[in-house]
Amino acid sequence: MAATAVDFDPEKSGGWASLPTEAALCGPHAAAIGAGADWICHSPEGVSGWEVLVGEQIKSLNKYAFRSAPLTIRSDSAQDRDSGVIPGGRKVSFDVRQIGSKDPSTTVDLYLNAAQAREMIELLEFFIEFEERR
Numbered sequence: 001m002a003a004t005a006v007d008f009d010p011e012k013s014g015g016w017a018s019l020p021t022e023a024a025l026c027g028p029h030a031a032a033i034g035a036g037a038d039w040i041c042h043s044p045e046g047v048s049g050w051e052v053l054v055g056e057q058i059k060s061l062n063k064y065a066f067r068s069a070p071l072t073i074r075s076d077s078a079q080d081r082d083s084g085v086i087p088g089g090r091k092v093s094f095d096v097r098q099i100g101s102k103d104p105s106t107t108v109d110l111y112l113n114a115a116q117a118r119e120m121i122e123l124l125e126f127f128i129e130f131e132e133r134r
Contacts, residue, residue: 004030008041008050023050038100058100067095067105089113 009021023041025033032054033039039054040061053060073090092110097103112120 006030006033008052021050023052025052029054040100053100056100056102059098061099063099064096064108065099067097070094087111087113089116 003024003026005022005024007020007022009018012018021041029039029052033052037055038058039052040058041050041052042061043049044051070093073092075090089112092112094108094110095105096108097105
């Protein structure tokens with residue numbers, strides 16, 4: 001089956017700075033997108049051109065959407081014994097959804113010490129201030 005060229009940004013969402021976002025699709029990708037499947041057209045790092053991911057292929061990007069913050073922050077020290085691979089600090093468990101996954105959510109455990117938590121807070125405060133100015 002012949003490839004079909006598709007413009008994934010016909011409205012040129014980036015205005016004058018928009019790059020051409022045209023990619024050739026194989027029959028199965030074109031059919032899936034035509035049927036309403038989720039898709040992402042992106043330019044992989046170090047590669048010239050566009051890659052189109054459809055449906056469950058999107059999971060390969062390893063991107064997550066935040067769903068909710070934890071109700072508690074706790075230490076895992078009494079529950080695990082390890083060779084030092086798990087960093088010190090407290091475990092913060094976030095409820096996230098993997099983009100491209102059909103699963104509604106998953107838990108991601110993040111280990112932070114006090115300095116790292118402060119650094120994250122400062123980053124998030126900067127982000128909030130920036131977003132609220134928009």
